[in-house]
Structures are given as structure tokens and as C-alpha cells.
Amino acid sequence: MKLCVIGLGYIGFPTACMFAANGINVVGVDINQKIVSTLNNGGLHIQENGLQEVAQKAFASGNLIVSDRVEEADAFIIAVPTPFHEDKTADMRAVISAAESILPVLKRGDLVILESTSPPNTTLDLIKPILERSNLIAGSDFFLVYSPERVLPGQILKELIENSRVIGGINHASAEAGKKLYQTFVKGQIILTDATTAEMVKLMENTFRDVNIALANEFSRLGDRFGIDTYEAIKIANLHPRVNILKPGPGVGGHCISVDPWFLVEAASDITNLIRMARRVNDLQPEYVTHLIKEVLGCLENKRIAILGLSYKPDVDDLRESPSIEVASLLARAGAVVKAYEPYKLDVIISGIEIEESMNETISDAQAIVLLVDHKQFRNLKGSDLKDYTTSTVIIDATNSLHERDWVDNGFLFYRLGAIHNSKFSTQVICSQ
Numbered sequence: 001m002k003l004c005v006i007g008l009g010y011i012g013f014p015t016a017c018m019f020a021a022n023g024i025n026v027v028g029v030d031i032n033q034k035i036v037s038t039l040n041n042g043g044l045h046i047q048e049n050g051l052q053e054v055a056q057k058a059f060a061s062g063n064l065i066v067s068d069r070v071e072e073a074d075a076f077i078i079a080v081p082t083p084f085h086e087d088k089t090a091d092m093r094a095v096i097s098a099a100e101s102i103l104p105v106l107k108r109g110d111l112v113i114l115e116s117t118s119p120p121n122t123t124l125d126l127i128k129p130i131l132e133r134s135n136l137i138a139g140s141d142f143f144l145v146y147s148p149e150r151v152l153p154g155q156i157l158k159e160l161i162e163n164s165r166v167i168g169g170i171n172h173a174s175a176e177a178g179k180k181l182y183q184t185f186v187k188g189q190i191i192l193t194d195a196t197t198a199e200m201v202k203l204m205e206n207t208f209r210d211v212n213i214a215l216a217n218e219f220s221r222l223g224d225r226f227g228i229d230t231y232e233a234i235k236i237a238n239l240h241p242r243v244n245i246l247k248p249g250p251g252v253g254g255h256c257i258s259v260d261p262w263f264l265v266e267a268a269s270d271i272t273n274l275i276r277m278a279r280r281v282n283d284l285q286p287e288y289v290t291h292l293i294k295e296v297l298g299c300l301e302n303k304r305i306a307i308l309g310l311s312y313k314p315d316v317d318d319l320r321e322s323p324s325i326e327v328a329s330l331l332a333r334a335g336a337v338v339k340a341y342e343p344y345k346l347d348v349i350i351s352g353i354e355i356e357e358s359m360n361e362t363i364s365d366a367q368a369i370v371l372l373v374d375h376k377q378f379r380n381l382k383g384s385d386l387k388d389y390t391t392s393t394v395i396i397d398a399t400n401s402l403h404e405r406d407w408v409d410n411g412f413l414f415y416r417l418g419a420i421h422n423s424k425f426s427t428q429v430i431c432s433q
């Protein structure tokens, strides 16, 4: 069995490694020469827990090669990005060109799997017609499947193995062929369904999370307005056996949850008001956090602000759609002098922001420290640890991971998103939009 994995990003590369480490002959393909040469020279282009070991195992087995060309194979997995355009419509160019790259080598009996998150009906209406330009018929001459990746960045390898795997075939034979392939390493339940249902499952999962986080973020604004600790209220509410509210924060980032719900809005704009509104609430959260910082400092002009964390969530190096970057940029645009430290990506460049290589350099001359991402190295930061290294007496926690008492005892003014406890603050900023 020979497998060609097209797209060696956060999903494609770990997937290629897993198959190779489990005895499948894999060609990993990427159009980005830099990725191909990094991997061929023994390097890694992404950071992910445990990936180094699995990649080493895969290459050492002789089962994995990396190339910039799609080759003849028995199965193909398309794992390329599906970002959105400026107007929030899905950008399917990478998926289309990946499908077209299979066309010249597609033969009778092959299996083609789309893993990229895609709008409903993509497999049937976009991929199938492209592949049938080969004069082979999908479902009878070759098998066609949509099988979404559903793994959490930071836990990709573990979840690739343990999560349940949805396999949506354009017919039953296709779904069965997909099952046979993924069974190589998947230990979770394998569920067979049709292609469009599988596409919807993926979009529904991420949309559920987005709407739930939007609710939590809206609760944080209500908490600030009514002078309560939103996190405590959520904790208590979640004791109810049928309630599970997620966590407020500076917004929703990443290439999945902040993007995928738009695919549903695009596909059916007349019946997706809630989904659209949730996206707007989450997109406005960085503005809300910026406003709170302004309220704390009186004004932003010329204020020296130290930002801790720029990635889209804790313990990853991924900056895509990061709300923290948006907060930093909004502060800088409002005239603040912003320094930032992202321990997982020291070489990031953001216009208007001074990027530092250590926390101490970032906070030394600050007037306020703002925690935006609760990376493990920030999670238990204490006022006693920092007070000798900073001129700041203000700490603002947008992640609910610091202990107020300790900071207050060490002379800091402590503010937490969703628990501002200060009636002089206005929360009237953006909530009506």
C-alpha cells in the first residue's frame, strides 16, 4: 500500500508520520520548497508535542519520503489549508489545486480522501467533478471520502490515535475503503457515514465551540458591568449537570474555530444568524479587552505596556488569527508603546510592536503588564517573582490564571477580564455591535 499525503502542515505531516510509523509506504508532498528541504535535512517546520520522535521513527523506518510532487499511489489524502477571503467566504484554491494534482496519476481502485475542513457538499460538488475529469467514475472506478481531522493542536498525535474518526464516503464502498486505511493506527471508534454529513459534523463541532465561547465572552462583559467574578459564576453554573460554559478570554483565534463557522454562514446566510452573531462577539473581544486596558490606565497614548503571550492559545507556537496579536496591535495603534514576549515564537515580527526575547526585558520599564495567553510558564506567575524586575504596578489578566491576592500583597493593582469589580469602568464600548 502506497499513500500520498498532500499538504504537510499541522495535520498532514503528523498524519503522514503516523501512517509511515505504522508500516505504510508514504510520500509526503508539499508545494513549499522550504518545508520539503527542512524535512529532508532532518529538521521540523512545526512544533508539536511528541512530533520529533514520531517523525524520526517514520523517516528511520524508510517508509516516509518528502517531495514537492504528487506520485502514483493507492491512496491520497488532501490536507491543505482552507482559509477565508477578506469577505469571509471560503478560499478553496489549495483544495482545488491539490485535487488537480492527483488527476494525472489517478487510476482504477485508488482511494482519495479530503481531510481539509470544507463547506457542505465540497466533496460531491467540487472534488468529485475535478477527479472525474480523469474519465474514471467516483464510487465505482475509484473511492472518494471526506474524513475530517478533529485533533487539538498541542495534542495532535495522541488525538490522531485516540479520537473517534468520522469517515464519510460518497457511497458505502468508499467509506469502507477509508475505514480500512485509517484502521492502520486509529484506536478510537471509526464511524461510517456519507460525505456531506461528515463535512457538517466537522463544521458543527467547531461552531458549537465558537458559539459557546461567544456566550462566555458575553458573560465576561456582563460580569464586568455587574461587578461580579464571571469565572466564579461560570464555575458554579457548571456544577449544574446539564451546563458546560467555556472560558472567556481575549477572543477566539486559530485557523479552525475562528474560520469554520463562516463556511456555514456562506453556505446558508439566511438561516445562520446565531452563528454569524457569535463570530462577531468573538471577533470583537480583542477590542473589548483593549478598552478595559484603556479604562484601567486612563488613556493609552504613550503608555508603556508589556504583553505576555501572542499565540492564539496556550502552549502552541501558532499565531494564526491570534486575538492577542490583535490586542497588541490595537494598543499600539492607540498610541501605546507596546513590548511583547511570546516564548514559543521569539522571532515573530509585528508592525508597531517591539518583540523581546525574555519576560524581564519585556516588563522592565512597563507601566502595565497584560497577560493574554496562559502558557504554562505564565500560568502561576506571582507578584513576588516579578516586582523586582518591573516598574509596573498594574497587572491585567485576560486569562483568569493569576492569583489576585498574591499580586495585591506585592503592591500591584490587579485587574481580571470578567471580574473588574470596579463600577467606575465603562463596559458600554462595543457590546451593541
Ligand code: SAJ
Residues within 6 Å of the ligand: 117, 149, 150, 151, 152, 153, 205, 206, 209, 213, 246, 247, 248, 249, 250, 251, 252, 253, 254, 255, 256, 257, 312, 313, 314
Ligand atoms: N478559547 C476560549 N475559551 C475556551 C476555549 C478556547 O477563548 O474555553 C479560545 C482559545 O484560546 C483559542 C480558540 O478559542 O483562541 C480556539 O481554541 P481551541 O482549543 O478551542 O480549538 P483549536 O482551534 O485549537 O482546535 C479546534 C478543535 N475543535 C474542537 O475542540 C471542537 C480541534 O478538535 C479541531 O480539530 C480544530 O479546531 C480544527 O482543526 O478544526
